[in-house]
Structures are given as structure tokens and as C-alpha cells.
Amino acid sequence: MKPKMTLKKIAKELDVSISTVSKALKDDKNVSQETREKIQAFAKFYNYRPNNIALSLKNQRTKTIGLIIPDIVHHFFAKVIAGAEQAANIRGYIVVIGVSNESFEKEVINMEMMVNGSVDGFVVSIAKETLLLQDYHHLNEIISQGMPIVLFDRVVDEVECDKIVVDDKESAKNATQQLIDDKRENILLLTTLDHINIGRERTKGYLEALQQNQIEARPELILKIQDNANEEEQEKVIEAHINRLMDGGMSIDAIFGVNEMYAVAALNVIRKLDLKVPEDLSVISFSNGVLSKYSRPKLTTVDQHGVDLGIAAVNTLIDRLEEKVDEDAFFTKVIKTNLIKRESTF
Amino acid sequence: MKPKMTLKKIAKELDVSISTVSKALKDDKNVSQETREKIQAFAKFYNYRPNNIALSLKNQRTKTIGLIIPDIVHHFFAKVIAGAEQAANIRGYIVVIGVSNESFEKEVINMEMMVNGSVDGFVVSIAKETLLLQDYHHLNEIISQGMPIVLFDRVVDEVECDKIVVDDKESAKNATQQLIDDKRENILLLTTLDHINIGRERTKGYLEALQQNQIEARPELILKIQDNANEEEQEKVIEAHINRLMDGGMSIDAIFGVNEMYAVAALNVIRKLDLKVPEDLSVISFSNGVLSKYSRPKLTTVDQHGVDLGIAAVNTLIDRLEEKVDEDAFFTKVIKTNLIKRESTF
């Protein structure tokens, strides 16, 4: 059991002062070569490492970043974490994670836990419940205390800070356009309820694409799915809706899912109906995760570049922390998405 | 912009001493009711929160746990993080994450970054490369400095500490038994190379189950797949192997995949061959993730209870940190798995 080394112990052991040790370890030329070498050798031997906590207290910064996400099991957020972690480490920061589980209260508690010294700033994607309550006081309070926040993906106008987003509307528009280029006109959109801004924006993009192509948007072709449904229920809702459309003599020739689960569920009901993808129907989904790659046919998806988002968010935060950016001009960075064509479209 | 409050500022503002403020905020009866109330009101108004860093330095503990995982995008580890985070928060700890990306070097760097004061202890799942190199000096050094480590899932005898594992051998044996109970005898095992201990253990379980049922194990029914292959390659390897078996007149009636990807890939080649699951072949997979639920048919899987693993690991670590356990007796806790029957078996 090696004891933990401190400057004090080294100083005592070598019979010099603490500050001499401190200087010697920084290779300060003001310390005689001899003393320096002696101290360095000793420190090395005992594997001395400066205590981060003491440094943090002294420097008033911890070199750690608080990352608050709504859901860790979600593939997209896992990607973001991966990117954030990677970018942070490169710049000498570590990442602490708080999972809000889509709950307002957990989001607040998590951030409160970290705000008092544990982190230098936050990177956050807002919980659904918070979005619903529209209560952003915790974020604004932290900002008003001078601690920077970078919002990503789920952002909100009410909080003034840097933001990193994917252009959901534009991406959805592009995806829809792809479908239209495939000569599809009756495109069923599987989306979320409107209070989820992501879903709302994607719906807008879908509508814009239709409009630009002089295709009439029909309300029955937009299915808003309750997001707390599990995969069974999702599929049932989708199945029921598609059957209703079919029974009404309404033919659909494409499906655009606002996430992978919806799209795969759709794929499953299509198979039951003995229809072929992409021959009879094209399918496109948002979020390029595992499901898209392992489904049959493999799904054409909009890749949201979670890793890039994480990297951008962390770098933006660190730039702000290290004052590499204009004090009070906030900006919003848009990460481009791209369509990964696989087997569910032409 | 509210300034950050400290004891010192409060003391100055209220013209009392720092220690009086400190005591008053702890509701110490040695401070007169009047002073106490005045201070508490002031602190509340200015939203005073003690500085964690200062507390950490003073108390020599940070109430944060370092969680080192090989891969964050992996569903199982995401579950573990979720559990760890949850358990930690309940006991007043926060979790900082280090992702090794299966690399030895990143594992070492990450841990070094955290070991000097940032965390009180570690929960780690060892990277594949580390396992391959069999170099555990970083872990043992940390332990010898008196900082506790809990290993989970990927554990190793060379490190003396508490361990949390799922009984891979036993679980694989049970899964295989299920197949045998379904009257399957020619069970193709899709597993990893032997240096991955997880895969190795599961292979053992498979073999034991066969033996106990007097079924001869045939080497051509064990396919060891290179783990750095992507999903395309995996599927090709699996497909080629199955075709070879078939061409050789070898009939297989069940497939046991050591992870979801292998099992889903198998499902896909089975579909190509126009065989029916579970009528013609039963399929079981390890790790109960998203793929299993969205595949058709839905996969029967061995649920590894990632969340429980995370919870158990964190609680074990905290117990050790708070000295609720015997100083130098380490134990290994086995988390039971269970088989979730879905549509790919009878």
C-alpha cells in the first residue's frame, strides 16, 4: 500500500519547503539543478500526482463538464456522450453525466448537485417534461451566476446561450423530398405529439416538402403517436391506422418515421400486409441507429451525427470557458444531417 | 447576474464571523436563535449552496464515482450506466464516466485523470485490449493506494477487489437447456473468439448443457466470430457457415447467439433460406436489447439485467467507501439472469 504523496510529505521527507517542491516539479529554474533533480526523482519514484481537488479549489475551475441528458439508453444520446467524452478528454476535461430520465425534477436535482463547484459548465439536452412545463428557471439561474451552458438537440428560445442543433425541419424536408423523387405522393408521416419540438419541426419539414412539390397535405396521412407507448402499442397504433387508411381505399406508397422505432414498426406491419419495400412502399426514418442496420430491408435513414453534436457542444462550451469567444454574443450551430441510403428506398 | 455566495461573503455582509455563519447554517444551537434566523434567511435569499470542491478538499472525499466502461453505444453498458447513475444519486453521489473504447491506453489515461482526487473509487468493466494484454497494473496500483475498485461484467482474477458478474456460463447453460427442452439437438453456437472471457464462458455453458443431456458436441456447430467485424461481415460469415453446414447435409435445428447482433444476423439468413422460426429452427440470444424486441420474430433472450448490475456495483463500492463492509474480505456477487421468452422459441 503506497501512501498518497503530497507536496507536504515530499517536502518533509526531503527537508525542503513546500514551495520549493512545487517549483521543482514545475521545473522552475529558480530551483537549483541539484534540488530539482532530487525532488523530481523522489516524486517520480513515489508516483506523485497533484491533487485535482486542491487545484480546482485554487484555480476556481474543475476542468469537468456536466452533461445532462434525458435518456442514456437512447442510441442517439449514447452517441452524443461518446462524442462529448472524446472531445472533452482531448482538451483535458472530464465529463460527468446526469440523466434526467425525461423528468423535470431529476433534471433540476442533477444540475443542482453539480453546479456548486463540481463542474465548470453544462452541456444539456432538455427533458421532455421540462419542455412541457416550459420551466427553465434552473437553466437561467445557472447562466445568471455566470456559468456557461450549451444546449443541444432539444433547445429552447427562452434560454439565452450557445446552442447546437440538427436542422430537423430541413432534414425532414430533404428526406421527404427523397421520397417524392422516388415518385411517392401518398406519404404517411409517423411523428410525435406536437409538444415535442423535435417531432414538430420534422412535421413542418415534411409539410414544406409536400408544398414545394404541389402535393396536397392530407391530415389522415399524419399520425401523431403518443411517445410513452411501448413498442407493442406503437406497432398496434400504426397498424390500426394503416388498416384504416387501406379500408378507406386510401393507398399509401411511402412512410416517413420520425424515429427508428416507428419506422421498424411500420416495416413490420407492411410485412404482415404482404407488401414489398421498397417496391410497393418506400420507408425512411430519422436517427441512424442499430435498428436501421439490422432491419430487413435495411432502413434508409437520416443520420443525425450524434457524435459530431457531442463534439461540437463540448468544444463550444470549452471555448466559452476558456474565453475564446465573444463574451455576450451567443450563437447557434447547425450540424448537417445526411441521408444514408439503404434498402428501403430506391 | 447573481454573484456566487460563500460563507465569507455572508459573514461580511451580516457582520459576523465565518464560523458563526457555518454553524448557523447547520442550525447549531450554540448560535442564538436570532442570529441563526437572520443568517439562514440571508443564505436562502441568495441561494447559498456550499462549495463541493471545498468540502471535498476538507473531507478528503468527493462523493463521486468513476465509472469506466469499454463502450457507451453498447446497449448493455448504457443500461449499466443508467443503473449506476440512479443508485449513486440515491446515496448522494455523482457518476463521472470514462469510456475506454476497448483500448488499454484510454482506460489507463481515463483512470489516471480521475484518480487524483476527482473520485472516491471506481466501478470498471475492463477493455478488451486490456484483457488481451493481461496488464492490470493500473488497477492494482490504484487499489494499493487504498482506493476501492469494483469490477463488473468483465472481471479478472488478477485484480483483488469486489466483483459483480452475471453467471455467463450458467446462463448460457440454461439457454441451451431451453433449446434442448424444445427438442433441439443440433444447436449452432455463434460466439466470440476465446480471448473474450464472456464469450468463452458462454461457450462453456453451452458445452455443459449438451454434455448433461448426452448430446455430442460437434466442433462445426461452434462458430467463433471475429468481434471487430461489422454487421455486414458478421452476417456473411454466419451465412457462409450455415450454407456450408447445409451443403454438408448437416441439419441444424437451433441457433444460440452470444449477443443480439449474431442472433439477428442469423435470423436474417434463416429468412433467406425460407426457413421458419421457431417451427424449423429455434433461436435464442444473449443480451436483451432493442434488437430483440424489434426483430421478427421477436427474439427469446437472456436478460443480463444491466441496470441491476450497475446498481449492485455502485452500492458495493459505496458500502466499501463508507466502510460498511469487512476491510479486507472481497466478495463476488452474481446477478441472476433470466430467460425472456418471446417468439423465436416454443
Add this chain to the structure above:
DNA sequence: GTGAAAGCGCTAACAA
């Protein structure tokens, strides 16, 4: 009932 002082580990300005 209140406050001064020491100390957690470190840095840096200053003194010797």
C-alpha cells in the same frame, strides 16, 4: 453566543 485559527493540497507573490 461568538470568533479566531488551523488545516485539507496547492500556487504564487514576496521576502530573505
Add this chain to the structure above:
DNA sequence: TTGTTAGCGCTTTCAC
């Protein structure tokens, strides 16, 4: 070239 001191924010012992 080396050492002393103050201070980061907090707790706690001890003195007043």
C-alpha cells in the same frame, strides 16, 4: 536559491 505567507471555501476545535 530557498522559504514564508496568504488564500481558494469550508469545518471544527478551542478560546473568549
